[in-house]
Amino acid sequence: MVRFAFGNAWKFLRYQHPTLGSWLCEYESQGITTWKRTYNPFLTPEQVSLWVQETFQQFTAFDETPHSWFYGQTEYGPSAPGPAYIPTLILVKSTLESELGYHTIFLRCPHDMIDNVGIFMLLQQLFTKAEQIYKTGQGFNYPLPDDNSYLSRRLSPSLPVIANVPESISPTHPLLDLQSYFNKHNESSVGALALNAGLVGGDHIKRIAVTADKEVSDQVFNGFSNGPGIGIRGSHLYTAALAVALSDNQIRFDEPRVVHFFHRPMINLRFSFPPSPDRPASNHPVGLYSVLSTVLKLRLRVPGLRESLKSYPNDVMALANCVQQYETTTKNEVQQLKEKLPGIIPEAMVGPWNFKAPFNPSQEENLLAAPWDHQGQNPSPDFNASQETESPVGPVSLYDFGNMESNFPTNKDFFDIPTVWGASQPIRAGIDVHLSIYKGEIELSAVYNTRFREEETVETFLQGIHRHVFRGLRLEEGLELRTTR
DSSP, X not given: XXXXXXXXXXXXHHHHOGGGGEEEEEEEETTEEEEEEEEOOOOSHHHHHHHHHHHEEEEEETTSOHHHHHTOEETTEESSOSOTTSOEEEEEEEXXXXXXXXXXXXXXXXXXXXXXXXXXXXXXXXHHHHHHHHHHOOOOOOOSSOOHHHHXXXXXXXXXXXXXXXXXXXXXXXXXXXXXXXXXXXXXSOOOOOOOOOOOSOSOEEEEEEEEOHHHHHHHHHHHHHSSOTTOOHHHHHHHHHHHHHHHTSOOOSSOEEEEEEEOOSSOOOSSOOOBTTBOOOSOOTTHHHHHTOOEEEEEEEOXXXXXXXXXXXXXXXXXXXXXXXXXXXXXXXXXXHHHSTTOOGGGGOOGGGGOOOOOOOTTOEEEOOTTTTSOSSOOTTOOGGGTSSSOOXXXXXXXXXXXXXXXXXXXXXXXXXXXXXXXXXXXXXXXXXXXXXXXXXXXXXXEETTTOOHHHHHHHHHHHHHHHHHHTTOOTTOOOEEEO
């Protein structure tokens, strides 16, 4: 019955958001190879059934958690099969005693189709419809044939942002004028953070999460209530702590030096869930950096070889204050842009041109950045991160989901949802880090390529971010953290 409910709910989502059935394909235009999005409407029940069979799959995870199964490898390739170019819904049941009574849902979508905010919006609709179908026992009959005149009004959540940029701009303000505005705000050293990278293993994407349990998380929340300066929130402190953790991992030379941390989101286009009557606008506008094509920059210190890290401490609270000030300035600029150009949607301005600024590292500065962070998501087989720049680095991106419980209520009578998380495939040798709160627990997760990272390195890095937050709030030493692999 669970499979029946979610299979029909998935079919319902396909009807509501027909772009779930679209894909990118190459085509020639005036001798130039480019891409276009292709969509074939459903005409018969057989076409609907075939799409569901291809995109909705059920598996059993034997003697392991669904999480480890999903990111695992077999002799035939990844455990979770399926084409990467179309959305897939995977239902997994584990044989572990601790997992009995639970199913795990994985919703996987291409980055060219949707961002993490859109993924969670789809999951909300999926669970709502699945609950309705489970209660009534009535499946969803897909209305046939698809009505082409109605398709344009049923795009999936983020497609209007990605696919219809010209329609999102006021006709009185040409696209090129807005591009000039963004380029004026663009810095030459566009955003990545550095973490040493080298060839260490096979080419495989994995996720790892380090979570502070509710008791420890409560101490963090209380620390915010009693400690930080006015306006400093968790997203500010964790961004600052990530920068400090990166500085801890820099190559040490004979003499101490100053490094600079540049940050901007790697993939996600939107900075918040849209407000609703029961959910105010997000207080975590990290994605505004992408909107204005600006870069958060922090100054940090790296000690020399003969000095300890404690001899050159980086004040995480002072850095968090810098993050807060920068965010305030960025929000004000976006508001001014909206007032200056009525009718535009700044988030729709995020385009490829925002990720192509040149990178010219100065000899006077050590930049915690990488020039290739937005040049391509998948590395070529011969790509070696350590040879791309003078110092071996890889981009790191932090995305803050905030409190997920407002989007996935945990006290429903019908569905108990013990865990919710999101992840993005990193760009090349990069690491995609997510910060979220669910059921009162603060979680940092990272997705990385095993070709360039050891699992222990990434785990220690995430633990270091948590530890710097604890120190910034002056919490006791030795607070325990839980790791999910």
